[in-house]
Amino acid sequence: MQRFEGTVSLITGASRGIGFAIAERLVAEGGSVVITGRGADALDEAVAALGGAATAVAGHADDPVHRAEVFAHIAATHGRLDHLVNNTGINPVYGPVLEIDPDAARKILEVNVIGALEWTRDAVTAGLSRSIVNVASVAGAAASPGIAFYGISKAALINLTMQLADELAPGLRVNAVAPAVVKTRFARALYEGREDQASAAYPLRRLGEPADIAGPVAFLLSDDAAWVTGQTLLIDGGASVRPIG
Numbered sequence: 119m120q121r122f123e124g125t126v127s128l129i130t131g132a133s134r135g136i137g138f139a140i141a142e143r144l145v146a147e148g149g150s151v152v153i154t155g156r157g158a159d160a161l162d163e164a165v166a167a168l169g170g171a172a173t174a175v176a177g178h179a180d181d182p183v184h185r186a187e188v189f190a191h192i193a194a195t196h197g198r199l200d201h202l203v204n205n206t207g208i209n210p211v212y213g214p215v216l217e218i219d220p221d222a223a224r225k226i227l228e229v230n231v232i233g234a235l236e237w238t239r240d241a242v243t244a245g246l247s248r249s250i251v252n253v254a255s256v257a258g259a260a261a262s263p264g265i266a267f268y269g270i271s272k273a274a275l276i277n278l279t280m281q282l283a284d285e286l287a288p289g290l291r292v293n294a295v296a297p298a299v300v301k302t303r304f305a306r307a308l309y310e311g312r313e314d315q316a317s318a319a320y321p322l323r324r325l326g327e328p329a330d331i332a333g334p335v336a337f338l339l340s341d342d343a344a345w346v347t348g349q350t351l352l353i354d355g356g357a358s359v360r361p362i363g
Contacts, residue, residue, distance in 0.1 A: 121340040122149030125248070126196040128188065129153050130179055130237060131206030133160035135302035136253060138167075139328030140203055143336045145171045152192055154179065154206075179206040180233045189244045201339045202241045204234040205253040207272075207304075215266035223267050230271035231278060238282060242290070249339045250286075252279050252294040253331070256354050259296055272296070276350050283348030291347040293338045298354035300326035320355030 122144050129144075131137045133155035141151045141164070150171045155161050161174035175191050177184025192199050208229045211222045234252055241250075257265055258272030276294055283292040299316060317324050334351055337343055352358055 120148035121336070121342070122147045122201075125149045125200040126192065126198050127151050127201035127203065127339070128192065128199060128237075128241065129203040129205055130233075131155055132203075133157060133164045133174075135304055136297070136300060136328045136331045137203070137205040138164050139332040140205065140335050141168055141172060143329070143332040144201075144339075145169065147336065149201075150196060152188065152195070154184070154188055179237070180229050182236070185237065185240050189240055192244065199241060199244055199246050200248045202238065202246055202250045203253065203335060203339070204237055204250065204275075206230075206233060206237075207253065207255075207268075209265055209268040209304075211267065212264050213266075214263075215270070218267050226267055226271045227274070230268075231274045234275055235278060238292075242286070246290060249291040249343075250282065250293070251335050251338050252276075252292070253335075254279070254294045254296045254350060256296050256298045256352060256358070259350075259352065259358075279350060280348045287347060291338075291343070293343070293346060293348065294350040295331060295334055295338070296350050296352050296354075297326055297331050298352075298357055300328060300331060302328060319360075320357050321359065322355040324355065326353065326355060 127144050127149055129137050129141050132141045132153035141153050144151050145168050153174045158176040161176050165172045165174045175188045211218055252275050254275045255272040257269035258276050262269035279292055279294040286292055334353055
């Protein structure tokens with residue numbers, strides 16, 4: 119399939135992990151991608167792996183100067199923007215929600231929620247023409263012990279997805295994906311050293327791989343999902359079908 123031939127997609131936080139897998143899938147289907155991330159070296163490696171269809175701009179996702187640089191680069195390089203994937207997310211703390219430092223809570227919301235809103239606002243201003251996918255988490259759909267405030271931020275991102283879907287229709291579609299544990303460096307603390315135990319919670323008996331998320335994201339971005347907006351797709355290896363307890 120070449121569903122993204124002639125299109126340009128911006129993917130934030132895409133030097134590795136889920137973001138990189140999404141970029142790889144879109145390029146494989148004929149698209150051009152612009153990827154962002156904090157580390158210039160990691161982005162250079164990602165661009166080299168993706169080939170000539172990819173370019174990158176390094177910077178912090180919550181920095182408005184960085185966002186301006188990204189959209190200036192897109193305008194100069196491509197002159198168009200079709201799709202946006204808000205993939206950047208942070209979780210710098212673990213523990214009960216009542217114990218979180220307020221500054222850490224503010225930072226999580228700033229990057230995971232306000233950041234997605236600002237990237238979307240700037241993309242719309244820059245002429246975004248087709249669709250948006252926000253990368254949320256199953257932690258936003260239920261209590262999430264140990265990563266409680268991260269879950270709160272992803273719940274907000276899921277609701278933001280619905281609000282944007284309503285406000286940006288009919289010109290743009292906005293959806294989200296909510297993965298369970300995916301084998302990335304970001305999620306390593308949730309499974310490292312006990313992968314078999316962690317996998318037992320899933321009917322499919324394995325943790326997710328980045329490619330497991332890239333396929334559904336590509337679907338939601340594409341015209342195959344032309345009548346889908348405001349939705350959040352759980353990608354959890356079947357965990358949500360099991361009763362609690």
